[in-house]
Amino acid sequence: MDANAPNAIGNKPGDFETALTSDDRVDLRVWLRLLTCVNLIERTVRNNLREDFDITLPRFDLLAQLDRAPKGLSMGQLSRRLMVSNGNVTGLINRLLSEGLVERSHIRGDRRTQLVSLTAAGKRAFDSITPAHAAWISEAFASLSRDEMTTLYGLLAKLKAGQIKPDERP
Amino acid sequence: MDANAPNAIGNKPGDFETALTSDDRVDLRVWLRLLTCVNLIERTVRNNLREDFDITLPRFDLLAQLDRAPKGLSMGQLSRRLMVSNGNVTGLINRLLSEGLVERSHIRGDRRTQLVSLTAAGKRAFDSITPAHAAWISEAFASLSRDEMTTLYGLLAKLKAGQIKPDERP
């Protein structure tokens, strides 16, 4: 502890030279509100998935990816599409395997890669959840008009484009 | 519900009677884009916090709450403000305690409650991170004009208001 460390006022190092105007607070407020909205909606979806279908959101997301790719996906492709680490996908797939919702098959020619795809049970489970999921999302956005949704969609496009994405290889 | 709802085609007989029009896809697309934006920005913030300050986002968020409440907060208040479970707060506080960034004190009159507050070191750490954090957020939203930020802020207000929140006690 410092002997004389009362109030360290005005301790602003010159590292962040971005013109920090009063807009900063606007940015922060928008960011916090954005976070709040997403967290509230996501929480609802998680709770509904658990209560109504006894499944978690990450597992549902994984099933959704596989549903879109009938030929199956490799672990790496799943990792990239879900934007999570490889190790995370390993754990998720193991749990879904033990639940019988997905299956693995080897690829000829490359013994490192494995193709993951939905089982019939997995497909059935996913199809049974989808309409409810769509309804929840619909309800979550019910307070915005169609025009407002369009505006929001456009703003989010710009926001997304502004995030520098390193590389994405499908 | 509006009796004159447009094309209520193929209403499912069962549970989800909400008129599922073609708008559903719009909702889903907006939701997915919203999620993507938040995930991209949050990932950047997490990485920057780890690389530049060797701290995690949940710990930073907790410090931020304590910084705003100089008198300290109880575990329950922290749990409510951060919108996470009690047990989660217990773990976070234990780690921050062992890092010397926060401290606990008993309250007279109620031996169940403990007040958590920032230590000098915690306050120092938080103050050193804040400007960088603001700059990251500023940069994340740089692709939107001031007007667009205002519009977005308004739309998010409506969206947030549309989520039914049970109760919130400050």
Place this chain on the structure above:
DNA sequence: AAAAATTAGTTTATATATAAAATATTTCGT
């Protein structure tokens, strides 16, 4: 005041998530 209910918090079991190291396997340079 004793029993019942509420409140505050921790503990436990489990799931999700990451980073970094480890293990295979394939491909590339020479």
Place this chain on the structure above:
DNA sequence: ACGAAATATTTTATATATAAACTAATTTTT
């Protein structure tokens, strides 16, 4: 063809998060 580099995935250690069960203290009821 051989060693080096790259690729695909798993393993390990750790952090975050929840729900449900539990402990302890305070209030409320009767």
